[in-house]
Amino acid sequence: EAGVAQSPRYKIIEKRQSVAFWCNPISGHATLYWYQQILGQGPKLLIQFQNNGVVDDSQLPKDRFSAERLKGVDSTLKIQPAKLEDSAVYLCASTPWRGTQYFGPGTRLLVL
Amino acid sequence: GENVEQHPSTLSVQEGDSAVIKCTYSDSASNYFPWYKQELGKRPQLIIDIRSNVGEKKDQRIAVTLNKTAKHFSLHITETQPEDSAVYFCAAAPNGNNAGNMLTFGGGTRLMVKP
Numbered sequence: 478e479a480g481v482a483q484s485p486r487y488k489i490i491e492k493r494q495s496v497a498f499w500c501n502p503i504s505g506h507a508t509l510y511w512y513q514q515i516l517g518q519g520p521k522l523l524i525q526f527q528n529n530g531v532v533d534d535s536q537l538p539k540d541r542f543s544a545e546r547l548k549g550v551d552s553t554l555k556i557q558p559a560k561l562e563d564s565a566v567y568l569c570a571s572t573p574w575r576g577t578q579y580f581g582p583g584t585r586l587l588v589l
Numbered sequence: 590g591e592n593v594e595q596h597p598s599t600l601s602v603q604e605g606d607s608a609v610i611k612c613t614y615s616d617s618a619s620n621y622f623p624w625y626k627q628e629l630g631k632r633p634q635l636i637i638d639i640r641s642n643v644g645e646k647k648d649q650r651i652a653v654t655l656n657k658t659a660k661h662f663s664l665h666i667t668e669t670q671p672e673d674s675a676v677y678f679c680a681a682a683p684n685g686n687n688a689g690n691m692l693t694f695g696g697g698t699r700l701m702v703k704p
Contacts, residue, residue, distance in 0.1 A: 510692075519595075519678050519694030520633065533691060568632065577623070578692065580632040 479503065481581035483569050489587045495557040498584045502550070502571030508532075510578065511544055511554050512568040520568055526552060559588045591616040593681050595695030602669050603703050610698045612679035613661045619681040621690050622655060622662045627697075628675045636677075637664070669702045676700070 482501040490496050502509050507528050512520035523542065524534040528549035537544065541560070546552040556563055566583040592615040602608050614622075623638035639646045639653045639662065646653050650669075655662040666673055676697045682690035 517697070519593075519680075519697050520692075521694070522691060525691060572690070577635050577638070578690065580625075580634070582632050 481569055481571050481579055483567075483581040483584055485584055486582060487585045487587075489589065490559055491589050492561055493558040495555065496559055496586060497553055497555045498567050498569075498586075500552045500554070500569030500581060502552070502569070503579055506571035506573055506579075507549070508572045509546060509552050510570040510572075511552070512570065514566045514568055514583070516565070523554070556586075559586075561588050564588045591619060591681055591683065591693040593679060593693050593695040595679050595698055597698060598696065599699045599701070601701045601703065604669060604671060606669055608664075608666045608669050608673070608700055608702075610664045610677055610679070610700070611661060612663070612681075612695050613659075614681040614693075615660065616681070616683055617657075617660065618683040621682040622653070623680050623682075623692070624651075624653060624664050625678045625680065625694075626675045627678065633678060666700075669700075671702050671704050674700055674702045 484499050509526045511523045514520045523537045524544045525532040526546040529546050544554045564587050566585050568583045569581040570578040572578045595612045620641035625633035626636045627633045637651050637653050639655050650667045652665040676699050678697050679695040680692040682692050
């Protein structure tokens, strides 16, 4: 089966600019997650969707980050405006109900 | 919320030796404990997981043990090979979330297997 797809793979922007990431989960996976992985650290959950509804976004910096999952399939994560400390790899993962989380290749963001 | 501590942060072993990575968690409601392997520049990949109704699980050279009373779990890799070199992450998830497993990850262990 096809894996979790993410784009772009790399993005370089200047601080205060905006950026958006896209994720296409594995077909049939109802649950989708966005993680932030700062260099040298473990992934940190930002937001979890069940179909097109938000289950948990308690760790999402809502003053600058937003995410949506229209139609319960693809998802986008946006940062506006970006800060230097947002430099990280943004990982998308999907899972069937209570199943194993499968990760995408990630988008590596560098904010200058 | 859940807090997962992982030790050691780096581990160097000789090829053929065993490697042990330990994690502790804080939330007694956690009942799902996966381990992920992440090679440089690659995505995390699940290598083994355990649920709280089991104390030990083994898959070839990899085993995981769980002590719910002490709130710690460990990854054991036997007969290590150079291709085992990677960063390993433990994680924990509670059973209270009806939509799936909300994972809290440890800080990672960089394992280096010297040939």
